[in-house]
Amino acid sequence: MQWRKLFRAVHRDLGYVAVALTISYALSGLAVNHLDDWNPNYRFTERSIDLGPLPAGSLADREAFVVEKLALDPRAVRGHFQDSPTQFRVFLTAGQEATVDIATGRGTLKSVTTRAVLFEVNALHLNNLKGVWTYVADLFALALMVLAITGMTMMKGARGIGGRGKWFVGAGLVIPIAFVIYMYS
Amino acid sequence: MLKHLLVGSLWLVACDKGPTQGSAPAMHATPGEPVAGTTYGAGVALVEATPVDTILADPDGFKGKTVRVEGMVTDVCERRGCWFEMAGTGAGLKLRFKVADGAMTFPVEAKGKYAVAQGVVAVNELTLEQTREYAVEQAQEKGEKLDPATVTKPTQIVRLDGTGAVVREKK
Numbered sequence: 001m002q003w004r005k006l007f008r009a010v011h012r013d014l015g016y017v018a019v020a021l022t023i024s025y026a027l028s029g030l031a032v033n034h035l036d037d038w039n040p041n042y043r044f045t046e047r048s049i050d051l052g053p054l055p056a057g058s059l060a061d062r063e064a065f066v067v068e069k070l071a072l073d074p075r076a077v078r079g080h081f082q083d084s085p086t087q088f089r090v091f092l093t094a095g096q097e098a099t100v101d102i103a104t105g106r107g108t109l110k111s112v113t114t115r116a117v118l119f120e121v122n123a124l125h126l127n128n129l130k131g132v133w134t135y136v137a138d139l140f141a142l143a144l145m146v147l148a149i150t151g152m153t154m155m156k157g158a159r160g161i162g163g164r165g166k167w168f169v170g171a172g173l174v175i176p177i178a179f180v181i182y183m184y185s
Numbered sequence: 186m187l188k189h190l191l192v193g194s195l196w197l198v199a200c201d202k203g204p205t206q207g208s209a210p211a212m213h214a215t216p217g218e219p220v221a222g223t224t225y226g227a228g229v230a231l232v233e234a235t236p237v238d239t240i241l242a243d244p245d246g247f248k249g250k251t252v253r254v255e256g257m258v259t260d261v262c263e264r265r266g267c268w269f270e271m272a273g274t275g276a277g278l279k280l281r282f283k284v285a286d287g288a289m290t291f292p293v294e295a296k297g298k299y300a301v302a303q304g305v306v307a308v309n310e311l312t313l314e315q316t317r318e319y320a321v322e323q324a325q326e327k328g329e330k331l332d333p334a335t336v337t338k339p340t341q342i343v344r345l346d347g348t349g350a351v352v353r354e355k356k
Binding site: 035036039041042044078079081082083084085089091092093094095097112123126127128 | 257259263264265266272276277279287290292293294295296297298325354
């Protein structure tokens with residue numbers, strides 16, 4: 001039938017177009033699915049520091065002390081904050097931060113780097129970009145629906161949707177339905 | 186650990202009104218002039234800013250009110266980017282700007298930058314049990330572990346349910 005030929009062509013060519021985003025979204029899906037176990041966007045590194053007791057002056061004096069002791073570039077300093085009676089923090093560019101105990105001068109220098117590839121695909125998948133990307137993602141979602149529907153028509157006969165295909169489709173439906181029932185039970 | 190809960194608590198220590206910590210007592214922007222920086226959500230439309238300290242000193246007085254708040258970003262949600270905290274002028278004074286997951290995503294690199302935010306002040310009184318759960322959740326977000334038994338008093342959470350924000354390098 002003519003419609004099957006058309007569906008096959010649509011499935012093939014749309015499938016080619018969707019390859020990159022399908023893999024990207026699947027990769028991101030795996031990454032963000034385990035958000036409670038790890039940070040899929042950032043990698044944090046910490047090193048212990050011991051600067052000695054901070055001066056008793058103003059917070060600006062303390063910031064200068066931390067910067068000098070850590071041999072930091074003053075231009076990399078964004079600001080400071082006394083988070084508690086004992087904790088002083090100096091913020092640096094790129095999310096880097098020194099947290100120091102005022103009395104002892106002991107603390108940590110924390111750095112952050114984005115996870116290559118994952119950070120980008122997560123931004124796309126979670127639509128952090130908003131704006132036009134929202135519509136691109138909508139089109140991709142529609143494309144996936146078309147791929148799913150046309151995919152069911154690829155084969156005729158015993159291996160098609162009218163044959164064993166319907167059991168596989170049913171199995172794929174039963175799994176989420178079972179979890180939804182479990183969710184409400 | 187309890188300090189993570191006491192977003193609105195006042196630390197009774199000497200504070201410094203240095204150039205980088207906190208927000209100015211009175212802040213007025215020019216009406217109609219867009220706020221410079223990277224805009225998130227609906228951005229900021231209000232012209233007059235309310236200092237973080239003022240809101241935290243009387244949270245019930247601001248409950249349900251839409252306000253514009255400004256301050257240095259001290260913390261950002263590291264996993265979902267769904268909140269950040271802005272510094273007041275006093276030590277330990279911070280106000281959390283919270284949005285629904287995915288509504289806006291703030292980068293961890295925003296720490297130390299300057300935020301101008303708009304939202305509705307929310308005040309939630311927690312029971313001791315809720316306080317413990319919240320404390321554990323907050324600790325987990327920071328990759329730390331907390332024994333809930335160490336939390337012995339219920340607390341109050343003051344936050345800004347955000348509608349929009351602008352983040353820029355400096356004030």
